Amino acid sequence: MKRSSFAAPYGIWMLVFTIVPVFIIVYYAFTMGGAVTLDNFRLFLEPEFIGILTFSLWLAFLCTLLCLLFGYPCALFLANRDMRRATLFVVLFVIPMWMNFLLRTYAWMTLLEDTGLINRFLEWIGVGRRRLMYTENAVLFGLVYNFLPFMIFPIYSVLVRSDRNLEEAAQDLGANAWLVFLRVTLPLSLPGVVSGVSMVFMPAVTTFVIPRLLGGGSFMMFGDLIENQFLTTGDWNFGSALSLIMMALIFISLGILHRFNPDAESNGAVW
Amino acid sequence: MVARRLRMVYLLAILAFLYAPIIVLIVYSFNAAETRAVWGGWSLKWYAELFRNKGIMDALSVTLSVAALATIASLTLGTLAAIGMHSMRGGMRQVFVQVTNLPMMMPDIVTGISLMVLFIFAKAPRGYGTMLLAHITFDVPYVIFSVLPRLRRMNKHLYEAALDLGASPSVALRRVILPEIMPGMVTGALLAFTMSLDDFVISYFTSVRTANLSVLIYSMTRRKVPPTVNALSAIMFVVVLTLLLIQNLREARAEKSKPKGVRSL
Amino acid sequence: MRLRVSAILIIAVIMLGAASAALAGGEVNVYNWEDYISEDALALFEEETGITVNYMRFTTNEDMLVQVRADPTNYDVIFPSDYIIERLVSEDLLEELNWENIPNMSYTLDWLRNPSYDPEGRFSAPYMWGTVGILYNTTMVSEPIDSWAAMWDAQYKNNVFMMDSIRDTIGVTLKMLGYSMNERGQEALDAVKDKLIEQKRTGIVKAYQVDETKDKMIAGEAAMGVVWSGDAAYAMGYNEDLAYVVPKEGSNVWVDGMCVPKGARNKGNAEAFIDFMCRPDVALMNFEEIWYCTPNAGAIALLDEETLGDETVFPPQDVVDRCEFFQDIASDITRFNRIWLAVKSAR
Numbered sequence: 001m002k003r004s005s006f007a008a009p010y011g012i013w014m015l016v017f018t019i020v021p022v023f024i025i026v027y028y029a030f031t032m033g034g035a036v037t038l039d040n041f042r043l044f045l046e047p048e049f050i051g052i053l054t055f056s057l058w059l060a061f062l063c064t065l066l067c068l069l070f071g072y073p074c075a076l077f078l079a080n081r082d083m084r085r086a087t088l089f090v091v092l093f094v095i096p097m098w099m100n101f102l103l104r105t106y107a108w109m110t111l112l113e114d115t116g117l118i119n120r121f122l123e124w125i126g127v128g129r130r131r132l133m134y135t136e137n138a139v140l141f142g143l144v145y146n147f148l149p150f151m152i153f154p155i156y157s158v159l160v161r162s163d164r165n166l167e168e169a170a171q172d173l174g175a176n177a178w179l180v181f182l183r184v185t186l187p188l189s190l191p192g193v194v195s196g197v198s199m200v201f202m203p204a205v206t207t208f209v210i211p212r213l214l215g216g217g218s219f220m221m222f223g224d225l226i227e228n229q230f231l232t233t234g235d236w237n238f239g240s241a242l243s244l245i246m247m248a249l250i251f252i253s254l255g256i257l258h259r260f261n262p263d264a265e266s267n268g269a270v271w
Numbered sequence: 272m273v274a275r276r277l278r279m280v281y282l283l284a285i286l287a288f289l290y291a292p293i294i295v296l297i298v299y300s301f302n303a304a305e306t307r308a309v310w311g312g313w314s315l316k317w318y319a320e321l322f323r324n325k326g327i328m329d330a331l332s333v334t335l336s337v338a339a340l341a342t343i344a345s346l347t348l349g350t351l352a353a354i355g356m357h358s359m360r361g362g363m364r365q366v367f368v369q370v371t372n373l374p375m376m377m378p379d380i381v382t383g384i385s386l387m388v389l390f391i392f393a394k395a396p397r398g399y400g401t402m403l404l405a406h407i408t409f410d411v412p413y414v415i416f417s418v419l420p421r422l423r424r425m426n427k428h429l430y431e432a433a434l435d436l437g438a439s440p441s442v443a444l445r446r447v448i449l450p451e452i453m454p455g456m457v458t459g460a461l462l463a464f465t466m467s468l469d470d471f472v473i474s475y476f477t478s479v480r481t482a483n484l485s486v487l488i489y490s491m492t493r494r495k496v497p498p499t500v501n502a503l504s505a506i507m508f509v510v511v512l513t514l515l516l517i518q519n520l521r522e523a524r525a526e527k528s529k530p531k532g533v534r535s536l
Numbered sequence: 537m538r539l540r541v542s543a544i545l546i547i548a549v550i551m552l553g554a555a556s557a558a559l560a561g562g563e564v565n566v567y568n569w570e571d572y573i574s575e576d577a578l579a580l581f582e583e584e585t586g587i588t589v590n591y592m593r594f595t596t597n598e599d600m601l602v603q604v605r606a607d608p609t610n611y612d613v614i615f616p617s618d619y620i621i622e623r624l625v626s627e628d629l630l631e632e633l634n635w636e637n638i639p640n641m642s643y644t645l646d647w648l649r650n651p652s653y654d655p656e657g658r659f660s661a662p663y664m665w666g667t668v669g670i671l672y673n674t675t676m677v678s679e680p681i682d683s684w685a686a687m688w689d690a691q692y693k694n695n696v697f698m699m700d701s702i703r704d705t706i707g708v709t710l711k712m713l714g715y716s717m718n719e720r721g722q723e724a725l726d727a728v729k730d731k732l733i734e735q736k737r738t739g740i741v742k743a744y745q746v747d748e749t750k751d752k753m754i755a756g757e758a759a760m761g762v763v764w765s766g767d768a769a770y771a772m773g774y775n776e777d778l779a780y781v782v783p784k785e786g787s788n789v790w791v792d793g794m795c796v797p798k799g800a801r802n803k804g805n806a807e808a809f810i811d812f813m814c815r816p817d818v819a820l821m822n823f824e825e826i827w828y829c830t831p832n833a834g835a836i837a838l839l840d841e842e843t844l845g846d847e848t849v850f851p852p853q854d855v856v857d858r859c860e861f862f863q864d865i866a867s868d869i870t871r872f873n874r875i876w877l878a879v880k881s882a883r
Contacts, residue, residue, distance in 0.1 A: 003440075007355025007367060010348050010411065014370050017408040021385030022373075024392065048874075052881045074285050077278040089282060091519060096289040098511045102471060102488045103504045106496060107292030110299075110307055114757050117295065117307075131694055134743045136883075148289070206378035209471065213492055216743025217700045218736065220881040223380050230384055230476075232702075233873050234602035243381045250378060306755075391606045398590075479603065479610070480565070480590050490593065494571065495751045 028240035040241035049225070053245075056222040059136075060204035063143040064151075067200045068193070070144070071151035075192070076185070078152070079159035090156070097149045105142055105213050112138060112214070134216035142214040143204050150203075151196040158192030159185070194261045202250055222246060293508060300501035317502040324499050330487040331503075333399065337483060338467035341406035345463050348407070349414025350456055354448060356415070357422040371412045382409060383476030390477060398480030405477040406470065410463035417459030421452040461518060563588040564805040567603070567611040569792070570595055570747045571767075572664075574825035581812050587805050595746050596701045604629060608797035612806035618653040618791050619703070621660050622864035630659045631796040637807035640814035643834035651791060652861065660793030661810050664766070664828035667789050667851055667859055668704055669782040671753050671768040672760035673775075681760060684712035684783045688731070693739050697752065697761030700744040702876045703862055704788065705732070708762055711785045718863045725875055732879040744880065753778060764790075766828035769848045773827075780848040782855045789851075789859035791831070 032039055043049070078089055096104065111117050112132040119129045132138060166188070170180045208223030220228075226246065229239030300318070304311030321327060356367045374382055386408070390401045425448070433443035449456075471485035478486070484503075491500060570593045578589050592611075594600040597620045604614060608629050616624060624630045635641055641661055648662045672681045676695065687696050687708075699705050707717040709728045719725075735741055742758050750767040752758060754774045763771070768780035794813060796806045812818055816834025823830045823839075827849055830836060836844070844850060851859075865872065 003358040004355045004363070006351040007353075007359070010352030010355070010415075011367065011370075013348060013408070013411070017386065017389070017404060018370065018374055021389040022377075024388050025381070025385050028388070048878045048881050051883075055881070055883065070285065073281060077282055080278065082275055083278075087519075089286075091515060092286055093289070095512060095515060096293060098465065098469070098515065099293060099504070099508060100469060100471075100485060100488065102485055102492060103296065103500070103507070104292045106488065106492045106500075107296045107504075109492065111292065111295060113755075115755050145288070145292075148285075202378065206380050208380065209489065217745055217880070218741065218743060219883075220877070223378075225877075225881075226380055226384065228877070230387070231602055232596070232598050234598075234605060235873075236388065239384070243384060246378055247381055250376065254376060394607060394609070396607075396610050479592050490570070493595070493745075494747045 025240045025243050028236050029244045030241075032237050040237045041245070043238055044241060044245060052220050052225050053222055055219070056205050059140060059143065059221065060201050062140055063147060063204045064197055064201045066140070066144045067148050067151040068197065071148055071196065072155060072189075072193070074152045075155035075159055075189075078156050081164065093149060093152060101146055102209070102213075105146065105210060108142060108145065109133065109213060133214060134218060136215070136219060138214040139211045139219055142210040143207070146210060147200040147204055150199040154195040154199060155189055155192035159189050162188045191261050194257050198254060198257050201253065205249070206246060293504070296501050296504040297508060299498065300505040302498065302501075305498060317498045318506075321499045321502045321506075324497075326487065327484075327499060327503060330482050330484045333402075333481050334468060334483040334485075337399070337403050337406055338464050340403055341410050341467045342460050342464045344403075344407045345410035345414050346456060346460050349411045349459060349463075350418055350452070352411070353415045353418035353422060353452075353455075354444070357419065371415050374409055375412050379472040380476075383473040386473065387476040396480065397478050399478070402474050402478040402481060402483065405473050406467045409470070409473060410467055413462040413466060414456070414459035417462060418452050418455040421455035422448075425451045457521070465514075562586070562802065562805050563590055564802050564809050565590045565592070565610065565612045565800075566809065567592045567594060567600060567613070568615045569593065572615065572792075572826055574821040577813070577818050577821045577825075580818070580821075581809065585805075585808060585812070587808065589809070598702060604797055609799040609801055611797050612800040612802045613809050614795050614797055615663055615792050616795060617862070618651065618793070619862040619864045621793050621795060622653045623866070624795065624797075625654065625659055626864065626866075629798050631798055631800060631803060632658045633661065633796060633810070634807060637804070638811040638814065640811050640816075640834075643814055643816055643819070643832045645831050645833055645836075648791060648831045653791075653864075654793070660795045661814060662831040663792045663794050663813065664822070664826070665789065665791040665831055666765035666828045667782050667855065668708065668762065668764055668787045669768065669780055670760050671749070671763040671771055671778055671780050673753065673756060673758075673777050674779050675777045676756075676759035680779075681781055682784050684708055684785055687760065687762070688712070688735050688740065690738060690740065692759050694742050695759035696735075696740050696742060697749045697758050698735075698741050698744050699749075699762040700746050702872055704762065705744075705879075706872060706875065707788050707862065711783070711787060714785070717786075717788055717860050718865070720865055720868050720871075722871075725871060729875045729878055732875075733882045736879060736882055764828070765848055765851070766826050769827035769846065772848060782851065782859065784858070786858040786860065788862060789856055790861065 029040055030036055030038070074093070077083060078086060078093070080086075083089070109116075113119070114129055114131070114133070116132075118132060123129060162185075167180055167184050170184045175183065205221075206223045208221060208227045211219045211221045211224060222242070223246075226239055226242045229235050229242060233239075299307060301313050301315070302310055303314035303316065352367070352371075356364060356371075359367065383405070386401075386405045387397070390397050395401055429447050429451070430443055433447045434440065438446065469485070470483075471489060474483050475486050475489065482490070488496075488500065491497070564587050566589055568591070572593075573591075578591060581587070582589055594603070597617050600614065600616060601620055601623065604611060604616075604624070605627070621630070638661060644662060648665070650657045651660075651662070654660045670681055670684075670686065672686075674680075677686070678691065686692065687698070699708075706725075706728055709731050710717055710719050710724060713724070713727055713731065715724045745752075747767075749761040749763055750771040753761055753763075753771050756775070756777075763780075765780065765782075768778075772778045772780065794810045796803055796810075800806055813822070814832060816832055816838060819830050819832035819835035820838050823832075823835055829850055847855070
């Protein structure tokens with residue numbers, strides 16, 4: 001028996017539980033009542049659906065930007081050689097990621113609501129209540145909170161493995177700290193940034209839970225729309241078309257990101 | 272010196288942001304009062320109540336048993352697949368690698384929905400069984416991608432040497448290959464287990480009859496969350512802490528490995 | 537060889553799910569609204585009959601309809617509202633009930649025996665009925681609320697909970713504009729869409745939600761919200777500042793029935809379950825848990841004067857008279873969906 005046949009059960013499994021389901025989605029996307037059509041995709045061109053897509057992209061973009069802004073320094077500092085107890089800190093950053101994200105998001109709800117802890121504190125110091133929940137900013141906040149570690153770790157792991165002699169050489173050649181960062185550290189960290197961006201942007205575009213919990217049903221993102229088509233409206237055809245559009249979007253962005261990746265050796269996996 | 276201080280302050284500030292909600296949950300788990308509005312003194316009653324709450328306990332046992340079964344199944348399936356894929360050449364191998372990549376790149380919501388549609392098609396009642404099948408499906412790639420690098424690093428002549436010395440293929444597999452790839456299998460199993468524990472989106476679509484903890488918590492956050500859930504969070508936090516410490520000790524002993532895989536929420 | 541082993545493994549895994557259910561003496565798959573039953577009643581049913589209840593929950597009629605359409609045989613008892621029963625009947629998705637197995641149906645109030653949505657009384661036994669209205673916090677409003685228009689009043693900016701349920705919210709808006717709740721004309725619907733988007737854009741709406749509203753109203757998170765009467769009665773029991781009104785323009789009166797989907801796997805157990813729910817002491821247990829009007833004369837006979845006089849729970853005749861039932865809108869639901877999506881995605 002050939003050893004390659006060991007993969008046969010897995011091959012059958014993936015055929016049944018990955019390939020066939022995707023084909024069912026493709027079938028639904030391109031048909032309506034059994035007849036082949038592009039109507040499902042045409043419907044997507046209506047302004048409200050395009051609006052939902054652009055809103056999702058915009059929010060995911062902002063989320064990625066904020067994660068990069070706050071996460072990059074974290075990764076940089078964690079990877080710094082002066083950093084004492086670096087491993088302890090890394091573990092501290094990992095732990096929250098492993099807590100159920102629904103529980104953490106729920107905890108934010110109890111902090112942000114009108115009668116929540118933050119507002120009670122604001123009232124106590126005399127500032128008065130603020131509307132913190134059910135706003136676009138609340139959704140953005142929730143996204144950043146949930147995805148920030150996904151930005152920190154890829155950058156950190158690239159930085160920590162990079163060759164420190166390069167930075168020292170640059171310093172010896174007279175470059176100041178900023179120049180070293182701009183010319184040496186930053187380019188070296190790019191692969192990490194690329195995978196960090198993809199690990200934040202993709203889930204942020206597709207999420208439906210966080211906007212629902214923190215946005216009070218007032219903000220519809222692309223993920224919500226898909227969920228809505230399958231679970232509330234029951235329009236599988238349109239929902240399938242939306243799913244395909246989302247998949248295409250993800251694959252295209254992965255492709256683009258891949259081109260930015262200087263050492264693209266990975267086989268397409270997201271990390 | 273100043274720079275180091277500033278860096279420390281920054282890191283601590285970000286940590287405070289990440290931990291704030293977790294600390295709130297843990298502190299309130301000891302609150303004797305029913306609502307968050309009042310502090311009724313320290314108490315352990317929600318912990319006692321937690322273990323009496325059938326809904327939460329059922330969801331917990333579903334979560335743990337699905338994770339365990341899915342890990343066992345995906346470990347078997349994935350390890351065999353990795354061994355098979357490793358000995359493949361050219362096109363066939365490419366096909367398998369791409370197929371393995373697919374579920375990792377697909378957004379969870381699409382994976383969940385496509386499986387839901389499949390199960391509806393097959394007229395399978397969506398419950399424990401379908402949830403398990405779905406979990407195995409998204410777990411296997413993690414096992415494969417943990418085991419494959421180990422196989423690549425292995426001396427490929429060892430297996431043939433064992434055969435030449437008269438070992439049957441299954442003995443060679445057990446005595447030569449398995450010990451070599453064991454660390455990869457353990458990493459893969461741990462990844463699979465945690466992915467399965469943490470999953471919400473795919474379980475949400477693939478099961479109506481049975482709720483795991485994530486699905487239960489989701490339906491609770493849409494209504495009133497009982498204080499017992501705070502106690503549950505605190506316990507989960509301690510468990511996660513312990514698991515991570517074990518994992519880190521293990522990794523510290525082994526050489527530096529790839530960063531942990533993370534799936535989208 | 538491996539292949540065969542793995543095939544057996546796959547089958548074994550699939551069987552596992554089915555087998556675990558089949559193990560017990562019998563089961564009944566119940567698909568009911570969130571927060572809509574007494575847990576004690578479920579436990580009592582299991583204890584008395586030995587039938588295991590697989591209890592599943594839904595949030596809105598529309599969510600439930602999608603699941604039942606996808607696979608009706610998955611559920612044995614479902615709790616659709618009037619207009620959804622109409623829809624299910626017209627799509628041939630319901631089993632006729634065998635009334636011999638449901639003797640407790642005799643406790644049902646006369647006016648709910650042959651309702652408009654099931655005129656021959658073949659497919660449904662009523663579970664609860666109630667109204668849609670405004671639950672408001674008397675300390676947070678300037679005058680008593682009596683009109684849907686209050687929900688568009690700019691002074692209540694960021695203080696209004698709307699219902700994340702398509703027919704209810706569109707129906708309420710139609711009423712506010714002076715139409716029937718079942719109006720389907722494009723002109724009326726366009727006006728509804730504009731009104732709802734305006735309400736959202738001016739920041740009056742705090743959130744669109746369903747089951748969350750009652751607890752958030754108890755906590756004082758908003759001045760008012762659209763709720764079903766039972767949720768109102770429940771919330772008023774926890775916060776005495778709350779009041780409930782069925783606005784003067786009129787509103788929706790509804791009945792949720794118990795039905796058996798076509799091809800249900802455990803029809804006998806389903807009928808036993810429905811019969812159990814119609815037993816006066818059980819109907820009373822449910823009533824005291826969820827505070828909707830019970831259609832069960834036997835349970836009503838067990839209530840005291842004070843409860844019967846509670847106008848939130850038991851609406852007086854003039855309130856019922858200004859309310860109307862939803863009708864099935866068939867394929868026009870697509871237009872309703874588009875409006876609802878436009879509202880939900882408006883910014």
